[in-house]
Amino acid sequence: MPIKNGLQYVERLDSSKACIWIRGERLTGPVSQHPAFAGLISTQAALYDLQGREETISRMTYASPATGAPVGMSFLQPRTKADLERRRQMMGMWAEAHHGFLGRAPDYMNTGMMAFGSAADLLSDLHPSYADNMRNYYEYCREQDITLSHAFIVPHAARLSTLMKTFEEPDAPRVVDKTKDGLIVSGAFLLATQGVTAEEILIFPPALPSIHEDNPHAFAFAIPNDLPGVQFICRESLAAGSSKYDYPLSSRFEEMDTLVVLDHVLVPHERVFLYGDEHMAARFIEESHFHTHAGHQVLCKNIAKTEFLLGTLESIVQVLGLGTYPQVIEKIAEVIAGLETLKALLIASEANAKPDRWGLMLPDTKPLYTASFLFPKLYPRMIEIVQLLGASGLVMLPGELDFQSGAAAGIERYLRGIDMDAKAKVGLFRLAWEMSSSAFGGRQCLYERFFFGDAVKVSSRLYNGCADKKDYAEQVKRFLQED
Numbered sequence: 001m002p003i004k005n006g007l008q009y010v011e012r013l014d015s016s017k018a019c020i021w022i023r024g025e026r027l028t029g030p031v032s033q034h035p036a037f038a039g040l041i042s043t044q045a046a047l048y049d050l051q052g053r054e055e056t057i058s059r060m061t062y063a064s065p066a067t068g069a070p071v072g073m074s075f076l077q078p079r080t081k082a083d084l085e086r087r088r089q090m091m092g093m094w095a096e097a098h099h100g101f102l103g104r105a106p107d108y109m110n111t112g113m114m115a116f117g118s119a120a121d122l123l124s125d126l127h128p129s130y131a132d133n134m135r136n137y138y139e140y141c142r143e144q145d146i147t148l149s150h151a152f153i154v155p156h157a158a159r160l161s162t163l164m165k166t167f168e169e170p171d172a173p174r175v176v177d178k179t180k181d182g183l184i185v186s187g188a189f190l191l192a193t194q195g196v197t198a199e200e201i202l203i204f205p206p207a208l209p210s211i212h213e214d215n216p217h218a219f220a221f222a223i224p225n226d227l228p229g230v231q232f233i234c235r236e237s238l239a240a241g242s243s244k245y246d247y248p249l250s251s252r253f254e255e256m257d258t259l260v261v262l263d264h265v266l267v268p269h270e271r272v273f274l275y276g277d278e279h280m281a282a283r284f285i286e287e288s289h290f291h292t293h294a295g296h297q298v299l300c301k302n303i304a305k306t307e308f309l310l311g312t313l314e315s316i317v318q319v320l321g322l323g324t325y326p327q328v329i330e331k332i333a334e335v336i337a338g339l340e341t342l343k344a345l346l347i348a349s350e351a352n353a354k355p356d357r358w359g360l361m362l363p364d365t366k367p368l369y370t371a372s373f374l375f376p377k378l379y380p381r382m383i384e385i386v387q388l389l390g391a392s393g394l395v396m397l398p399g400e401l402d403f404q405s406g407a408a409a410g411i412e413r414y415l416r417g418i419d420m421d422a423k424a425k426v427g428l429f430r431l432a433w434e435m436s437s438s439a440f441g442g443r444q445c446l447y448e449r450f451f452f453g454d455a456v457k458v459s460s461r462l463y464n465g466c467a468d469k470k471d472y473a474e475q476v477k478r479f480l481q482e483d
């Protein structure tokens, strides 16, 4: 089956028997009808519809190498710079559709699987079947257009830092048994964003060291969400309501985060990509260039998000008549400079792309790692600027119902802006509130700070990936030795 459409996406989710806990209850009805998920599912369904539209299908898809049928462009293994451009255009189109507010739109993990599938050979060092499983799974995701979430990190109680402080064996996820049918796995994974609005989940935790020959903590696999023994425990929903006027962002883009608990889950052998070797786990993430390929997708998303923030800020400037104040201009200029930097880094990553050992055209890592380093700093500052310019306008926000009430006349008279009636101006400020100051906005900020790892990891990736720095040190040495 080639690309799916929005309806098929919804049908697949609704027919899943996944065990989902929300607000202390097990979800019984269709997931697409629940207010915590309905908005996101509808947004994501529209993304899938965009793939198949007559006017966009040639840019959103490519011919499957297996069947010739159209499959999602974000699965494309780039062999040339032109392929990178095709991937970027597609990812940019989806990012523009969700204005960058979906951190985990499906193209993120499609890209991840593309990187993993392309580097599958590396896994044969451990066992040839692991390489086949990874390749087959990539092809399965591509051909079935699987929506995938992932859980890479584990709860604090399962970490090495716990072991080092308490000397107690951490409660880390582990393979508890190995049968003829597969691995039996138990344990928890701290965070899968969009866990319940995806069909399957890739689990690939950082492994604790072990004295056993087959490290029970080292594994990677992918399973359907409704496998027996799998539970998703949702945090509180940040979808403040279904009105798109009152809650323009959270009604559409609330990506639920879930704690994933596995209780003696049978993972079929053909879904196991790695087991027993923590060094291979680390090598595979690094040598598959996961962070580089994903970084390319993320940068497309972050450019769309920054454009949308800039558009919101400029709208505030216009409606409040702030455009002549130098301190306001300086702040907007900061955002423009951030946006132009991101765009330049994207161009540089493609212009300096080189073939890698897997035969892929690999975007230049340094500009992408630079973007991953910068954005967690840029984003909170841009949000701060929305707060600084929005000021009290961010809180005095009547809702849709107030405009239909006896209070409407006063609201319409006193809350209008320059060349904008009160309904439109309040709508703009409701957007700015959700973006900068609501619970939804707070989570977005946290996401941008951490989704690619904490600042230490992101900095190390950039530092370790910058081979030129040694040449520059040599240059200084030579300079100091000159007469």
Ligand SMILES: Cc1cc2nc3c(=O)[nH]c(=O)nc-3n(C[C@H](O)[C@H](O)[C@H](O)COP(=O)(O)OP(=O)(O)OC[C@H]3O[C@@H](n4cnc5c(N)ncnc54)[C@H](O)[C@@H]3O)c2cc1C
Residues within 6 Å of the ligand: 104, 150, 151, 152, 153, 191, 192, 193, 194, 257, 443, 446, 447, 450, 451, 452, 453, 454, 455, 456
């Ligand atoms: C909104 C959101 C969505 C996410 N979605 C996903 C997802 O879908 N899938 C997924 O796998 N992960 C997801 N993540 C997790 C993300 O990958 C982690 O947040 C990130 O890797 C940081 O890990 P942590 O949150 O456990 O922080 P911690 O490791 O608990 O770190 C806390 C703080 O301590 C510091 N610290 C910790 N250890 C050290 C050390 N050794 N040396 C110096 N400083 C240290 C860190 O720098 C950080 O400031 C998500 C995170 C967020 C916030």
